[in-house]
Amino acid sequence: MMLTHQLTVEEVNNLESETFVRIFGNTVEHFPAAAIAILKNRPFLDIDDIIKAVTDFLDSLKVYEKERILQLYPDVVNKLFYSSQLPLKREIRGSDHLTVDDKTKLRELDDNYKVKFGFPFIIDNKEKDVNTIFSEIISRLQNSKEKEIDNTMRIVKNIVKLRIHEIVR
Incomplete structure (x- = not known):
């Protein structure tokens, strides 16, 4: 509505x-x-x-x-770099300057994240810069599943x- x-x-x-x-x-x-x-x-x-x-x-x-709720959220990394969602690309600073290698590495990180945790990488609205996304996904891949669920639920609450x-x- x-x-x-x-x-x-x-x-x-x-x-x-x-x-x-x-x-x-x-x-x-x-x-x-x-x-x-x-x-x-x-x-x-x-x-x-x-x-x-x-x-x-x-x-x-x-x-x-x-x-289950976390699985409902969109795969922002995938949508950002592998679709034609130009408004989303404009929202993330630096996303238009990624090299093919950067995109490949980010896709690999995103895939590893989804395999490890079972839900897509969810970002907070304040994470509007591609370097922050890179560092966040790398950092969060170090979490246990329990810790990452708690962490991501805080993001969902924001x-x-x-x-x-x-x-x-």
Whole structure:
């Protein structure tokens, strides 16, 4: 559902359940169950209360449920370098200057990451530079699966926070 304006917390609290789920159903990537789960938390006091409801929901999940959510996120590295998604390429500084060798190395790192962890490499919105992506993926490949799930869920929570701030003022 496309919003024509940001909602107030009062408007969020007064949404019909079905409308609420349509609006908040993608705050966690393609996972409307998160929106359904937080309905019971209404009325929300403020935007932070909404964010806390979603993050508490995410924290309450079992490890295999968190993995399932992480698998729903797009493979940004693959989309960035191996598709024609020009808007995404413009968002990542330095991506247009990668050599063939750089692209090959990044694809190899991305493939190793997916094999090791079972979900795509997910980046925070602040990681908008190709050198940061390289160093992050190399660093995160050193993590245990448990640590990487926790780490990536923190990133997901940051993404959720940004998405909720786009919906609610």
